[in-house]
Amino acid sequence: MATTTDTKNYKFNHSMLRVKDPKASVKFYEFLGMSVVKKLQFPDAKFDLYFLSYDSPKALSHGNSTFDREGVIELTHNYGTEDDANFKVNNGNAEPHRGFGHVCISVDHIQAACQRIEDAGYRFQKKLTDGRMKHIAFALDPDGYWVEIISKMIGSKGADDPEEKGQQTDPGTYRMNHTMIRVKDAEKSLKFYQDVLGMNLFRTVEQSAAGFNLYFLGYPGSKGVPENGFTADYEGLLELTWNYGTEKDDSFKYHDGNAEPQGFGHICVSVDNIDAACSRFESMDCNWKKRLTDGRMKNVAFLLDPDGYWVEVVQNERFAGKENF
Known part of the structure; x- marks a missing residue:
């Protein structure tokens, strides 16, 4: 894997949405022609992730590994929401929680x-x-x-x-x-x-x-x-x-989707060398939600854009030669 980073190799990999019932949501996006290209289960933390992408032979990212794609939708399901009659996501379009x-x-x-x-x-x-x-x-x-x-x-x-x-x-x-x-x-x-x-x-x-x-x-x-x-x-x-x-307007602020009420979570960019990319971001005085070294997951980082939206940074697996998860 290269020891430097070049933004020409970056991809806008996915957008994350929290969902109430994964069966209903996966069925909908599959009806739109997408396929589950990866499912990650974290039972200890009580959530699952579903990565959906267009993957037919006519699709631009057909056959690529999950993080070597663009136009992926990540659905996040927190266990139990499907049985909670009061649970509802914030879709980002209703005041005062637009974003x-x-x-x-x-x-x-x-x-x-x-x-x-x-x-x-x-x-x-x-x-x-x-x-x-x-x-x-x-x-x-x-x-x-x-x-x-x-x-x-x-x-x-x-x-x-x-x-x-x-x-x-x-x-x-x-x-x-x-x-x-x-x-x-x-x-x-x-x-x-x-x-x-x-x-x-x-x-x-x-x-x-x-x-x-x-x-x-x-x-x-x-x-x-x-x-x-x-x-x-x-x-x-x-x-x-x-x-x-x-x-x-100094008092104006959009809702980032991660404060209550939650809905949209983040966008994600995959990079050629995650260590070099994060060092570059550090040198540019970027705002961080999570550095690579923070917490238990040492293979993902999160930047904050000017509005406070979370931007996940992950390794493009094609450059690493191995899967991230």
Whole structure:
């Protein structure tokens, strides 16, 4: 394994969500075409982890080891929540606990994909036909987390696209495209994710009339930076949502998902050499939730981004030649 670190080798590996009932949640994400690529059980600590990823032969990360992927969703189940009638996760979209927004899948034929989800009995926060934006939808997973659905087809008009009529959908072609978090100060957050974590800014969407901007960041990898700004065929992107003016309000703060009420837990970046990467972060005066040397788990670390969201750092197994767990 190399003794140095290069952010060009980093991957936005996963986003972690706490779930009430793992059977229901795994079933939902498998219905969306994902597969459980790893399950970790910690009975002494009374929790299990389920790592789901697109893994069909058409998937970008097909066949890779768990931490050599992008666009993974990690579901965390704390024993007993499934039997607790009062347990409910914070989905990150209800005041006063907003922060995390959604995960997003991109699909081949959006009308057929949304109809398939509806036919299976799953609920929607926003159907394709709702509102003015006819090209996106938001399904709800069993815990009420929002799952955005977008089209991989350039120029798709979604509900208003006649070419979508009568098409069939193949979940094996889907991507886990991005994870959205709200940020207080766009400038500070962009600097952190670009300068510290080495991500590239792929696309900026300015919605000045509505008072917010969207920033899509990711690691170029073998696909490179999108030349036309079209990012729907990528996996493992990070969307930052900035509402104008929040940076000027000293009392304003987003919910990180780890304070009560809990829900979203963290995002995770896998690196080529975890010791060298953490030494680099140390030299950049980063804020830590957990250093490698803290606690019992000596193979994971957690940084804090400018909003206090947790960013896990793990070893990419391809560079180490062995599994992390």
